Amino acid sequence: MKNNKKKSDVFKHSNASLNPWLLLPSREKHIVDNEHKITLGHPDDGRKAIIDDFSYTTLPNSKLPIDIARTATSNWFPGTSVERPAGVALSIEFVVEGRGELIVNGQTYDLIKNDVYILHNTESYVYRALPPDRFIRKIIYFNSINSESIFKITGLDKISRIRMPTEDAEHILYLMTQIDEINRSRQDKFMLKMSSLTYNLILLLSDQTYDHADLRDVSDYLIKAVEFAMKNLGSNLHVIDLANAASCSESYLTKIFKQNLGMNPHQWIELQKIRFAARRLQLSRMKIYEIADELGYSDSFHFSRTFKRMVGVSPSEFRQKNKH
Numbered sequence: 001m002k003n004n005k006k007k008s009d010v011f012k013h014s015n016a017s018l019n020p021w022l023l024l025p026s027r028e029k030h031i032v033d034n035e036h037k038i039t040l041g042h043p044d045d046g047r048k049a050i051i052d053d054f055s056y057t058t059l060p061n062s063k064l065p066i067d068i069a070r071t072a073t074s075n076w077f078p079g080t081s082v083e084r085p086a087g088v089a090l091s092i093e094f095v096v097e098g099r100g101e102l103i104v105n106g107q108t109y110d111l112i113k114n115d116v117y118i119l120h121n122t123e124s125y126v127y128r129a130l131p132p133d134r135f136i137r138k139i140i141y142f143n144s145i146n147s148e149s150i151f152k153i154t155g156l157d158k159i160s161r162i163r164m165p166t167e168d169a170e171h172i173l174y175l176m177t178q179i180d181e182i183n184r185s186r187q188d189k190f191m192l193k194m195s196s197l198t199y200n201l202i203l204l205l206s207d208q209t210y211d212h213a214d215l216r217d218v219s220d221y222l223i224k225a226v227e228f229a230m231k232n233l234g235s236n237l238h239v240i241d242l243a244n245a246a247s248c249s250e251s252y253l254t255k256i257f258k259q260n261l262g263m264n265p266h267q268w269i270e271l272q273k274i275r276f277a278a279r280r281l282q283l284s285r286m287k288i289y290e291i292a293d294e295l296g297y298s299d300s301f302h303f304s305r306t307f308k309r310m311v312g313v314s315p316s317e318f319r320q321k322n323k324h
Contacts, residue, residue, distance in 0.1 A: 055183040057191055060143040064195045065312040066150055066202070067143040071180040076100075076135040081128035089141045090121045090148065092201070094169075094176050098135035102127040102161065109161045111135075114169035116205060117161045118151075138176040140198065150199075152262045153271060154206035162208055175201045175322075193321065196313045200322045203278050221246040222256050229269055233276060236296040239265045274310050277303070281319040288315045 056070045069089055076098075093116070100111035103126045111117060111127075119125060121144060129135030142148075151157045164172060179197050182190050228245035229237060242265050243250045257265045273295045280291045292303035307315050 055180060057183060057194075061191060064191060065310065066147050066195045066198045068179070068183070068191070068194050068198060069141040069143045071141070071176075071183045072139045073180070074135075074137045074139055076129035078129050078131035078134070080135070081126065083126045084119070084124065086122055086124045088119070088121055090144060090151070091119045091139055091141045092176075092205075093117050093119065093140075094138045094172055096136040096138060096173065098133045099130040100127060100135045101130055104160050107160070111161070112163075114164050114166065114172075115161060116164055116172060118156060118159055120151075120157065120160075121148075138173065138180065140176060140179060140201075150202060153267070154202055155261070156202065156206060157262075159205075162205060164208065168204060168208065172201065172204065175204075192312060196311060196318060196321055199311045200278060200282065200318070203275050207275060207279070219256050219260075221248045221253060222260055225253055225257075225265070229265075229272065233269075233272060234294050234296050236298075237269050242269075270306065270310070273297075274307060277307060277315065278311070278318065278322075281315055282322050291315070 054070060054072045057068055060069070061067050074093075095111050095113055095115045095117075097113055102109045102111055102117055104123055105125075109117065119127075148157070175197055179194050179201075182193050182197070187193075225242040225246040229242055232241075235241075239250050239253065243253045246253060254264050257263065257268060261268055263271070277291050277295060280286055280294070281288075286294075288304065289300040292300040295303065297303035297306070304315055307318070311318055313321070
């Protein structure tokens with residue numbers, strides 16, 4: 001089950017205190033709404049950016065696993081710059097074309113085609129379009145009612161930029177395009193369908209950020225437990241199995257899991273199994289009962305019930321909507 005796929009270039013945001021760059025004047029001075037096209041910039045310096053195809057969902061829905069607030073395609077001319085204070089909506093943005101720059105807590109990230117970057121609602125930031133071409137992105141904004149927890153348990157709450165391999169970048173663009181089209185269509189159960197696709201998107205991003213090297217600064221007990229679990233994901237794993245592999249007590253292992261990964265070992269194991277199952281459903285022709293058996297579930301009903309609880313749709317529905 002070893003993953004030999006090329007890993008992405010992942011940059012984590014820093015926890016540094018706020019810096020003087022936050023005092024830079026915002027260029028978002030002038031907004032013109034013309035048939036859902038929004039122009040940002042000063043009234044006297046011409047058109048700077050077009051945020052086209054804005055699509056809004058209805059009111060926040062706490063029953064959805066992931067709750068999307070709106071989607072958009074953003075087209076910035078070089079020189080456009082926006083400053084955002086903490087508290088603005090959490091978002092995932094994908095660079096379709098052009099170059100940009102993101103500054104978070106004094107840390108600067110360059111943005112190029114196929115990059116994914118996450119703007120966290122707990123941070124202040126500045127981002128801008130760089131010459132020579134337009135800076136075009138696909139964007140998903142989230143309601144924070146329950147979406148923040150998904151980012152936390154998948155580790156994306158500490159990520160600012162992900163440099164995606166080409167093959168995965170193509171699928172990210174496909175998913176974000178489909179989510180935007182569903183949002184605009186208002187078809188039956190469109191919010192649930194968007195939530196399902198977005199869960200797939202987050203799992204894919206999380207898969208790119210997972211690397212044992214990220215654990216080098218934490219307890220050896222946690223490293224041993226994680227390595228054992230990933231090698232034996234198809235077994236019926238229990239917390240005691242991970243504790244024995246790490247040579248520590250169950251209570252201590254639970255403590256360091258919560259401190260470092262934001263969840264207990266059982267929740268983490270379940271998440272890894274569902275991540276793996278989602279990839280199998282997307283990329284293989286395996287039967288659902290075969291995937292359930294491979295991951296150590298007692299039966300396909302138990303697996304399907306767990307999958308639907310975490311993703312919001314059944315495995316068969318997920319496969320139908322997320323064929324690669």
